[in-house]
Amino acid sequence: MHPTDSASISKLTDFILLTIPTIVLPLIFIQDKSSLKRLLASIALLSTVLSVFALPQVWSGEGLFIGFNEGNYMGLARLTGLGFIALLYFFMNSKSKSKHLILIPTLIVAVVLLSTGSRMPLIALAIASLYLLSKVFIYDDRSIYIRKKAIYIVFTIIALATILYILLMNGYFKTILFRFEVLFEDGVSSSSQGRTNRYEAALDMWNQNFILGGGFGSFGKYYEGSGIANYAHNIVLEFLSELGLLGGLWLIIFLAFIIISAYKGIKNGDVTLNTTIFIMFIYFFLNALISGNINDNRALFMFGIMVIAALYKSRVYRKEYVNNNLIITT
Secondary structure, eight states, X not given: OOOOXXXXXXXXXXXXXXXXXXXXXXXXHOOSHHHHHHHHHHHHHHXXXXXXXXXXXXXXXXXXXXXXXXXXXXXXXXXXXHHXXXXXXXXXXXXXXHHHHHHHHHHHHHHHHHHSOOSHHXXXXXXXXXXXXXXXXXXXXXXXXXXXXXXXXXXXXXXXXXXXXXXXXXXXTHHHHHHHHHHTSTTTOHHHHHHHHHHHHHHHHHHHTTTTOSOXXXXXXXXXXXXXXXXXXXXXXXXXXXXXXXXXXXXXXXXHHHHHHHHHHHXXXXXXXXXHHHHHHHHXXXXXXXXXXXXXXXXXXXXXXXXHHHHHSOOOOOOOOHHHHEEEEO
């Protein structure tokens, strides 16, 4: 099956005009550690500004979802989740006096993130928690070190969680709670059932076109029986069903190269910066496993390239001053 319908042409056009530039641009503009930090600052600022503008929607309680551009709640959720991670980076690397100022936009972004109604907030917060843990502990020469500021971090997490819990008890975040509840109830969640049906169709499509797949943009025609644009809601199954085994192998090699680059960058370079960029990549990869097609998830490829760029264009090797930074060793 090698379709030439409008859905396939539209997907290919978006890939050429939108996705490919997204992949190439980081290689051009990421020159050193400073350019990476400026990018994170831009993400943090943009997510904060949009969150401030979204607060009136949150306080009014009107509508199930919070979003811009005709209710694009998923786009707002992805951006605020990304901004939350960026803000945590600056929180962890700022001076003590500046930390309190960063907590304010962090709280605002977290509130909007949980209010959007998208299930991505839980993923974002879970990843952010892993990030915090990675900053609390240092593993070196078979020893585990705990930073002096670990207690401050723990109290900060407790404070944020307490504020969010108070808002929850006052009727906020109901949409996200409901969507997680119905996700695990049989016969209720059309969203989860729809994804399951698409997963099965994608596997069937791959079995019929094992090596080369059904063709780029062909899933909608296979699943719907017409040229309607549709996708598998899973980046791995999308590659396998439309591009076959060869496409799946390319994706595996791409992911492996990113993981290896992240490991080298975190081990030998700026550990905080490289960890943050890698976590952003993981954030979009997890999202790509449940939603969006290859063009919707172009940020996945952008941050994947940034992980590689952070290694090869930002070789600033770290120096740990154990006596000044650590209080407990095991």
